[in-house]
Amino acid sequence: MGDFTGFSPWGPQFYSALEGQNTHEYWTANKDRWQREVRDPMRALAAALEPEFGPLTVRRPNRDLRFSADRSPYKTHQGVINGPSPGLGFYLHLDADGLAVGGGFRSGSAAQTARFRRAVDEDADGVLPAIVGDLVARGYSIEGASVKTRPRGYRDDHPRIGLLRRKELMAISYVGQPTWLRTPTALDHVRAAWREVRPLADWLDANVGTD
Secondary structure (H helix, E strand, C coil): EEECCCCCCCHHHHHHHHHHCCCCHHHHHHHHHHHHHHHHHHHHHHHHHHHHHHCCCEECCCCCCCCCCCCCCCCCEEEEEEEECCCCCEEEEEEEEEEEEEEEEECHHHHHHHHHHHHHCCCCHHHHHHHHHHHCCCEEEECCCCCCCCCCCCCCCCCCCHHHHHHEEEEEEEECCHHHHHHHCCHHHHHHHHHHHHHHHHHHHHHCCCC
């Protein structure tokens, strides 16, 4: 595997077209170029990040259709994940809009969500709100499934009710397609973003964990 040299602008163009023609025929016609200009650069980027952030997984392009009404065979992004479980740790992807980078916690079980809420409830010093507030100030979007009403067992006027409503918590920066995305310095930008997200990832690792 060679060194990471950046992403070709063809990648977002490919995913934009794939959104409109998600077929085996279109994929097969573009597979070789996808391997050269999307998969291989993503693997090289992951390899360069692993010494600091630990093992990374470059996700497969095929969608899992076993429980989905959407029969589209391919994902419309190329993702990379890191962490002790698939939904806990650092994340990035390349899609039609360009690069997105961040991390957090995507709930894999009711037990994980329960542990998250218990930790939020007990966070009297406001450590997590401070971490989230800092990421928002840096331009991250705070995302994840949530409930509209208070979770059972917590009062409406809880000082951290907004966080308690969440079933999962992710901070994502939608970078897009800046000129540096085509260059080796994209590695530096991703590394810097993951360092910004590390306090959130560490808090979630300590307080949510895996099943």
